[in-house]
Amino acid sequence: MSKIRTHILGYPRIGEQRELKKATELYWKGEIPAPALESVGKELRKHHWKKQQAAGIDLVPCNDFSFYDQVLDAICLFGNVPARFGWDGGSVSLQTLFAIARGARDSKAAGSECCGGSCGSGSAGFASEMTKWFDTNYHYIVPEFKADTQFKLSTTKIFDEFKEAQALGLNAKPVLVGPVTYLTLGKVQDSANPDFDRFELLDRLLPVYEEVIAKLAAEGAEWIQIDEPVFALDLSERQKECFIESYARLAKAAGSAKLLVATYFGELRDNLALFLGLPVAALHYDAVRGEAEVDALLNAFPADKILSLGVIDGRNIWKNNYDASLAILEQAKAKLGAARLWVSASSSLLHSPVSLASEKKLDAEIKDWLAFADEKLVEIVTLAGLLSGSGDSAALEANRASQKRRRESRRIHNPAVKARVAAITAADGKRDSVFAVRQEVQREKLGLPLFPTTTIGSFPQTAEVRAARAKWKKSALSDAEYDAFLKEETRKCIEWQDEIGIDMPVHGEFERNDMVEYFGEQLEGYVFSQFGWVQSYGSRCVKPPILFGDITRPKPMTVGWTSFAQSVTKNPMKGMLTGPVTILNWSFVRDDQPRSVSCKQLALAIRDEVLDLEKAGVRVIQIDEAALREGLPLRKSQWQEYLDWAVESFRITANGVKDETQIHTHMCYSEFNDIIGAIAGMDADVITIETSRSNMELLDAFVEFKYPNEIGPGVYDIHSPRIPSVEQMESLIKKAGAVIPAGNLWVNPDCGLKTRGWEEVRPALINMVEAARKLRAAALAAV
Ligand SMILES: CN1c2c(nc(N)[nH]c2=O)NC[C@@H]1CNc1ccc(C(=O)N[C@@H](CCC(=O)N[C@@H](CCC(=O)N[C@@H](CCC(=O)O)C(=O)O)C(=O)O)C(=O)O)cc1
Numbered sequence: 001m002s003k004i005r006t007h008i009l010g011y012p013r014i015g016e017q018r019e020l021k022k023a024t025e026l027y028w029k030g031e032i033p034a035p036a037l038e039s040v041g042k043e044l045r046k047h048h049w050k051k052q053q054a055a056g057i058d059l060v061p062c063n064d065f066s067f068y069d070q071v072l073d074a075i076c077l078f079g080n081v082p083a084r085f086g087w088d089g090g091s092v093s094l095q096t097l098f099a100i101a102r103g104a105r106d107s108k109a110a111g112s113e114c115c116g117g118s119c120g121s122g123s124a125g126f127a128s129e130m131t132k133w134f135d136t137n138y139h140y141i142v143p144e145f146k147a148d149t150q151f152k153l154s155t156t157k158i159f160d161e162f163k164e165a166q167a168l169g170l171n172a173k174p175v176l177v178g179p180v181t182y183l184t185l186g187k188v189q190d191s192a193n194p195d196f197d198r199f200e201l202l203d204r205l206l207p208v209y210e211e212v213i214a215k216l217a218a219e220g221a222e223w224i225q226i227d228e229p230v231f232a233l234d235l236s237e238r239q240k241e242c243f244i245e246s247y248a249r250l251a252k253a254a255g256s257a258k259l260l261v262a263t264y265f266g267e268l269r270d271n272l273a274l275f276l277g278l279p280v281a282a283l284h285y286d287a288v289r290g291e292a293e294v295d296a297l298l299n300a301f302p303a304d305k306i307l308s309l310g311v312i313d314g315r316n317i318w319k320n321n322y323d324a325s326l327a328i329l330e331q332a333k334a335k336l337g338a339a340r341l342w343v344s345a346s347s348s349l350l351h352s353p354v355s356l357a358s359e360k361k362l363d364a365e366i367k368d369w370l371a372f373a374d375e376k377l378v379e380i381v382t383l384a385g386l387l388s389g390s391g392d393s394a395a396l397e398a399n400r401a402s403q404k405r406r407r408e409s410r411r412i413h414n415p416a417v418k419a420r421v422a423a424i425t426a427a428d429g430k431r432d433s434v435f436a437v438r439q440e441v442q443r444e445k446l447g448l449p450l451f452p453t454t455t456i457g458s459f460p461q462t463a464e465v466r467a468a469r470a471k472w473k474k475s476a477l478s479d480a481e482y483d484a485f486l487k488e489e490t491r492k493c494i495e496w497q498d499e500i501g502i503d504m505p506v507h508g509e510f511e512r513n514d515m516v517e518y519f520g521e522q523l524e525g526y527v528f529s530q531f532g533w534v535q536s537y538g539s540r541c542v543k544p545p546i547l548f549g550d551i552t553r554p555k556p557m558t559v560g561w562t563s564f565a566q567s568v569t570k571n572p573m574k575g576m577l578t579g580p581v582t583i584l585n586w587s588f589v590r591d592d593q594p595r596s597v598s599c600k601q602l603a604l605a606i607r608d609e610v611l612d613l614e615k616a617g618v619r620v621i622q623i624d625e626a627a628l629r630e631g632l633p634l635r636k637s638q639w640q641e642y643l644d645w646a647v648e649s650f651r652i653t654a655n656g657v658k659d660e661t662q663i664h665t666h667m668c669y670s671e672f673n674d675i676i677g678a679i680a681g682m683d684a685d686v687i688t689i690e691t692s693r694s695n696m697e698l699l700d701a702f703v704e705f706k707y708p709n710e711i712g713p714g715v716y717d718i719h720s721p722r723i724p725s726v727e728q729m730e731s732l733i734k735k736a737g738a739v740i741p742a743g744n745l746w747v748n749p750d751c752g753l754k755t756r757g758w759e760e761v762r763p764a765l766i767n768m769v770e771a772a773r774k775l776r777a778a779a780l781a782a783v
Pocket residue numbers: 137463466467468469470471512513514515516517536537539540541542543586626755
């Protein structure tokens with residue numbers, strides 16, 4: 001029996017202890033030079049290849065490493081650098097790469113980047129936009145196109161990393177984002193030609209792909225992986241034509257090298273025939289998200305190609321069920337034969353934490369159910385071995401036993417929670433009165449001025465705050481000391497808000513490591529790791545908590561902090577919670593029940609918190625749903641079903657309160673046009689949204705829909721270190737005021753202030769309050 005080959009599409013780049021994050025941030029601060037950062041990158045790549053090799057992976061990827069983002073690497077590879085960065089047309093430097101991602105104060109000195117997000121449009125080298133990668137919590141840099149965009153080979157990274165692997169004795173598989181995905185993910189930013197069709201650029205882009213592929217082939221690459229995850233989306237005829245044209249040309253350019261085209265994150269549906277017809281040697285398919293389609297795929301699979309089946313979930317942390325995977329793989333083997341079948345993970349392992357090895361505190365019972373990236377490597381190799389008939393039958397038995405332990409664990413199932421979900425009725429999601437009635441009651445109770453000012457919740461998570469938490473976690477700071485420190489931070493923050501005249505203060509979220517992890521840590525049914533970091537954008541990482549069982553809230557989670565905060569001020573304090581949909585979308589969630597059920601369990605737990613806050617006298621409660629939109633399925637036909645249960649979950653959470661309690665929600669970086677009906681259906685009294693960078697354009701959806709409730713369109717771009725002036729914010733509020741009734745309009749930043757420094761936040765909020773005051777005075781004078 002021939003051996004079945006194994007490979008992965010990509011490996012996490014951050015390092016087991018986030019070495020890449022730490023080195024990159026030191027470089028940004030000027031504390032280490034570029035060669036030192038390069039050397040950390042090189043060591044990490046070597047370490048990652050060695051781990052894959054040691055696990056027995058046959059074909060390791062290269063160029064999956066990145067100092068920031070793989071799409072940004074492609075932007076640099078193709079010389080698609082926006083003109084504002086002053087690139088001289090030579091090899092794109094690391095400085096320019098970071099400037100595209102983070103902004104450059106001076107386009108001629110593109111290394112002097114200035115922010116952790118992106119600079120506002122007033123700055124010469126403002127950063128390129130960043131947006132989420134499909135339905136993940138990973139963000140990529142958006143390529144920018146103009147009608148006259150030209151492409152030319154402009155970096156050697158992909159060749160250098162291939163050679164680096166060669167020098168270590170590995171014939172690695174270079175990975176590159178595909179041309180149709182690249183053009184689809186980019187945006188036309190051309191004021192002279194706003195309607196330019198970006199797919200017109202294909203003919204200019206393909207020669208660079210041909211050059212890269214031919215060069216890799218000449219250097220000895222046996223396989224080249226081209227990622228085309230847009231196959232999981234609804235494709236236009238134009239995109240389909242682009243696929244045909246692209247791969248006819250790339251297949252010719254490959255020469256002695258063989259191409260593998262990878263799709264992941266969803267089913268192919270009506271793109272199946274197009275995918276299977278690509279003139280390439282191998283195709284990768286996500287058999288986790290696309291399990292229901294495997295039959296159709298196998299029945300139509302061409303006789304001349306290799307199929308790479310991703311049976312290990314690259315997006316979640318559960319140990320693979322070997323029996324279930326083997327059933328799929330056996331079926332594929334029977335159709336294609338062992339020589340034409342490869343075993344892999346569904347997607348790149350970029351979306352998985354690195355390794356379980358350093359998790360010393362993780363609950364032992366639950367740890368036995370998990371597999372992070374390193375454990376997934378072993379799973380891939382074990383499955384291929386079992387399939388080849390040479391496998392480790394003890395491993396199969398151990399896997400069966402572990403699956404059984406998980407299935408039967410008493411810790412997963414809580415009959416009371418299941419009964420409570422089953423007993424949910426429409427009344428649970430309904431306020432006592434309609435918005436117009438509530439608005440009157442709340443106006444009277446809260447006594448807020450016109451254009452009330454507030455913020456979104458977090459204040460700067462300074463190095464001091466994070467260091468105190470780190471010390472407390474290591475027991476170098478006692479509970480009492482940490483508590484006193486946090487109280488002092490909170491008190492100072494609230495007093496300052498009162499001093500500058502913020503109408504509705506927040507407590508600042510200093511006690512929270514992350515808006516999702518913090519709640520996960522306090523809910524029963526969750527465990528959390530120590531080092532389970534996953535890259536979110538650039539050097540920023542998140543540590544998603546692990547939702548493993550039925551959810552309960554053993555005790556109030558935020559009432560103590562919010563009550564303390566309220567005691568500091570006479571102004572109405574806004575209590576701050578993360579909503580069930582966002583907690584779900586930013587957690588690793590159980591795979592043994594529908595997401596909708598987990599979401600409703602979370603909704604009931606957060607509802608209890610909302611009601612406890614109300615009981616404690618908190619008159620305003622914000623329930624953040626930052627990730628509501630990103631949870632939308634990739635196919636439009638599935639949107640409504642998701643929106644139905646997501647909105648219902650929010651309503652269950654929020655709507656048990658009295659009319660006089662004001663419910664806020666918040667959403668950042670969302671396009672609202674196509675989901676505005678669902679947002680209105682949430683029936684929050686106030687919604688705050690991110691609008692400043694779009695110059696209030698994102699408000700259009702609310703205006704067109706005649707959104708009835710109150711709105712706080714952001715007037716301060718918190719991704720930028722720039723301090724907005726009173727006039728800038730005044731003009732944004734006026735713009736909003738022209739289309740939203742003045743009595744419904746709030747004044748606030750786009751999002752939380754946790755990534756900003758106090759030196760930026762202080763003047764920006766003082767200006768914001770002043771802008772609101774001026775407009776208030778003008779409005780009163782006009783009466
Ligand atoms: C709004 N966003 C969020 C997303 N997902 C979430 N789960 N949460 C979000 O807020 N997705 C979309 C966006 C993405 N945006 C961001 C913004 C900022 C970050 C970020 O700052 N991440 C931090 C890690 C945050 C954290 O949990 N920190 C912990 C641990 C801190 C730490 O590393 N401590 C060190 C010691 C430090 C010292 O001694 O000074 C250690 O333990 O070794 C904490 O605060 O306690 C990051 O650093 O990347 C992410 C996404």
